[in-house]
Amino acid sequence: MRSDHSAQSPAERNASAGPGTSARRRGRPVYIALFIVLALIAAQTARLGLSGLYAQLGQNETEQWSPGRSRLPESAQIARAAKFYTDSLGYVADSPWALEGAGAMDLARMRISKKPREALASVREAHARFRQALQQRPTSPFLWANLALTKLYLNEIDDELFAALRRAGELGPWEPTVQQTILFVGLARWQDLGPELRQAMLQTIRRGAAREPRKMLEIVKSYTRFDLVCAIEEYKRIAGSDCKNAAQTAKPGAAQTQD
Secondary structure, eight states: OOOTTTTSOHHHHHHHTOHHHHHHHHHHHHHHHHHHHHHHHHHHHHHHHHHHHHHHHHHHHHHTSSGGGOSOOOHHHHHHHHHHHHHHHHHOTTOHHHHHHHHHHHHHHHHHOOOHHHHHHHHHHHHHHHHHHHHHOTTOHHHHHHHHHHHHHTTOOSHHHHHHHHHHHHHOTTOHHHHHHHHHHHHHTGGGOOHHHHHHHHHHHHHHTTTOHHHHHHHHHHTTOGGGTTTSHHHHHHHTHHHHHHHHHSOTTOOGGGO
């Protein structure tokens, strides 16, 4: 003789189990899905954290280079910093900070390279990294300035270079590093700049007088464009004889700032 419980059908047993048991069974897939989501979030957070850590280590490495960057880093120093940025990108492939740092290391390799083909390859890699980083950080003036610099080194004088100069100046008008980079690029291709960009370069020169006029003057001096600075009192004070010599050699009525 079967007991009352054993005589029940599966449906009857489920019904007799009560609403609480049924609700728990229905909720089980939800708990599993929530656990998976939380696990994925935790893993992503860990990847972001490790990526940021390695990017910061790369930055710390470059900050230990010669004060003021007056001397080019050695190959081993570049390799150590580049390894940190590579490790960072291994966790987050499109990290803009790691891409920017890796691009800077590419430019550092270019500067110390004695092989033209190798140097060119480094610049192309830097250009690609800066473009990719800009997809994540389109408002970074440093990325735009570095993009313009790579275009100059690649001798690609086109709309992308001009747009990069313009955007860098608009987004970082008071950043000394941005000012110096776009001035270097702008003076290198002064003859290719339109009136609007030339005017923007002149404004950059004036703003640069308030922060680091000596570094700005060094760039101007490397292109012998004293006509652009000697009318500005801050530069005139530190240019001294250079401005006097430039005034003496200039032809009367010459509009050098438009050459």
